[in-house]
Amino acid sequence: MPFIITDPCIDTKDTACVDVCPVDCIHPRKDEPEFASTRMLYIHPEECIDCGACVPACPVAAIYESADAVPSHQRDLVEANAVYRNGDASAMAKAEGIVKSHVDAHPDIMAVPAEERQAAHAKF
Numbered sequence: 001m002p003f004i005i006t007d008p009c010i011d012t013k014d015t016a017c018v019d020v021c022p023v024d025c026i027h028p029r030k031d032e033p034e035f036a037s038t039r040m041l042y043i044h045p046e047e048c049i050d051c052g053a054c055v056p057a058c059p060v061a062a063i064y065e066s067a068d069a070v071p072s073h074q075r076d077l078v079e080a081n082a083v084y085r086n087g088d089a090s091a092m093a094k095a096e097g098i099v100k101s102h103v104d105a106h107p108d109i110m111a112v113p114a115e116e117r118q119a120a121h122a123k124f
């Protein structure tokens with residue numbers, strides 16, 4: 001089961017996870033043109049080898065080890081990770097649309113600083 005990136009990554013996007021991923025399955029990278037236009041990064045579900053290296057690298061605890069581990073009100077972002085395909089405009093728009101809906105639906109959570117958001121999620 002692939003790892004999942006969730007909303008503390010939104011607007012954080014420091015790519016620390018990209019630097020440690022051994023199979024380059026997290027996109028977009030900083031050197032890819034898509035980077036400027038996405039609000040967060042996504043893990044390709046079929047390319048992730050479940051090594052776990054990205055989890056401790058993330059400064060805002062945005063990465064979960066499986067869809068089942070993702071808090072219930074973040075489950076929409078499982079689908080965003082699943083559909084995002086770098087360079088595929090339609091797939092990117094679909095993923096970013098899910099992210100936008102998520103942000104719009106959770107103004108309270110999104111007002112919390114990214115580094116404190118995982119703890120805030122745990123209270124729901």
Ligand code: SF4
Nearest residue numbers: 021048049051052054
């Ligand atoms: S679990 Fe491993 S392979 Fe999967 S995204 Fe993280 S670093 Fe990459």
Ligand code: SF4
Nearest residue numbers: 009013014015017058
């Ligand atoms: S390390 Fe965390 S915040 Fe940084 S890009 Fe990866 S998932 Fe996003």
